[in-house]
Amino acid sequence: MLFRSETPNLWTLLAPPTVWALHFLFCYVAGAIICAKAPEALDELRLAIAAATILALVFIVVAGMQAHRHWGFGSDMPPHDTPTDEDQQHFLGLATMLLCALSAVAVIFGAMPALFIAECMR
Amino acid sequence: MLLGACSGPQSALDPAGREASEVALLFWVMLVGAAIIWLVVIGAAMFGGKWQKQPLSERAGLRIVLYGGAVIPTIVLAALLVFGLRLMPMLRAGEPELRITMSGEQYWWRVTYAAPDGSKVESANELRLPAGRAAEITLDSVDVIHSFWIPSLAGKMDMIPGRTNRLVLHPERTGIYRGVCAEFCGRSHAFMAFPVVVMEPAAFEAWLAREAAPALSKADNGAFLANGCGGCHTVRGTQATGSIGPDLTHFADRQSIGAGILPNTPDNRRRFIAETETLKPGVRMPSFGALPPAELGAIAAYLGSLE
Known part of the structure; x- marks a missing residue:
């Protein structure tokens, strides 16, 4: 349904922002738990967030490549607003691609504090 | 200006x-x-x-929107984020x-x-x-x-x-x-x-070291104690041991009175005791304006001697 899909659908559209949401939740929930229960494990937390970030970015890049294909590799310019199957596909493809770009940036921004955090605040 | x-x-x-x-x-x-x-x-x-x-071509226009509206702002925001995050642990x-x-x-x-x-x-x-x-x-x-x-x-x-x-x-x-x-x-x-x-x-x-020591005052604290000031204020080394209001042990050393509202001068000390609720609405300390002027003067003089 999500990958190797011939045509885009709402699931392929929603997948990249969902990955962003899950990554965001993971960073903050893991940070909260580590700081409350095991503040000395800050380096392990950093590694876990790095791994989650790479995983999320890989997923988003793959989804973006698929969306690029659904868009027809930019064969025609937006707005894709005529009532044809092709335009519907191109519209969903382009929207998904833009959401992929947004999600990728958001995932990177969300992970950045992990690089700089020096201690758990008392 | x-x-x-x-x-x-x-x-x-x-x-x-x-x-x-x-x-x-x-x-x-x-x-x-x-x-x-x-x-x-x-x-x-x-x-x-x-x-x-x-007019620009549609492709060129879209390119301007893409770079000017998305790519450059993202780079600028990322740079500011790094700058800001770098500050926080340093603080x-x-x-x-x-x-x-x-x-x-x-x-x-x-x-x-x-x-x-x-x-x-x-x-x-x-x-x-x-x-x-x-x-x-x-x-x-x-x-x-x-x-x-x-x-x-x-x-x-x-x-x-x-x-x-x-x-x-x-x-x-x-x-x-x-x-x-x-x-x-x-x-x-x-x-x-x-x-x-x-x-x-x-x-x-x-x-x-001086602040840690008890108050040194040669002035008479009779009016201060008789009017109940010690019920709320502490002057270490005396019978005034209240803890509801600010400690006054080395009051004369302070720059201001009433939590930064007036310079610490003899006139202002007297005024603050007499017009507390006017100078500081909602404060817990009542105005002591009804006291005889001599008593007010004695309390203000005592506070001014707490070095």
Whole structure:
């Protein structure tokens, strides 16, 4: 349904922002738990967030490549607003691609504090 | 007039501490950056409106939207994020050489220094710090949310009932600055301030030793005790041991009275006792204006002798 899909659908559209949401939740929930229960494990937390970030970015890049294909590799310019199957596909493809770009940036921004955090605040 | 807020005892643009310097630098970077972006955008609009006679191709237009609207803003925001995140751990860095607890109460500040020998030194409504040394301020509140802000030294930090916050200050330049409550806390919120005296380390140590000692006063404290002042205020070394209001042990040493609202002069001391509720609406201390002038004078003189 999500990958190797011939045509885009709402699931392929929603997948990249969902990955962003899950990554965001993971960073903050893991940070909260580590700081409350095991503040000395800050380096392990950093590694876990790095791994989650790479995983999320890989997923988003793959989804973006698929969306690029659904868009027809930019064969025609937006707005894709005529009532044809092709335009519907191109519209969903382009929207998904833009959401992929947004999600990728958001995932990177969300992970950045992990690089700089020096201690758990008392 | 326009530059009135750019220097002086309460300006984030005239930093006297490490944290405030970083905040001021961040402000200038953002201001200059915003000015450049504004010039580019307005310049492009003027160019498009005045000189560019041929419409751009759709592809070129989309490219401008993509780069100008998405790619460049993302890069700028990422750079600012890195800049800001880099500042945060630095603001708490270093093992503090001095620990102070400040508690917000409507509408004054309880200040407790940890002396080198481990004992606690109670004071109020004034903060003294040694220049060039890190001081950790532990912040809490007993009633409502207050916020502790010394613009010349650092950013602000909330004082929240039931929670202890921590702020590390690195004052660098000696001088007298002004701290304020930066979270609306009631009728006299605007009258809740305090002077911050940054001293040479040796002078600070001498001051702290003096502050730790009991009050030395040759003046008569009969009127002060007879009118019940000691029920709320402490003057160490006397029978006045109240803890509801600010400690007054070395009151004459302080820069201001009423939590930063008036200079500490004989006239103002007398006025504050007589017109407390007028000068500071909502305060818990009643006005003692009904006292005979001689008694008022005696209390004010006693306070002025507490060195």
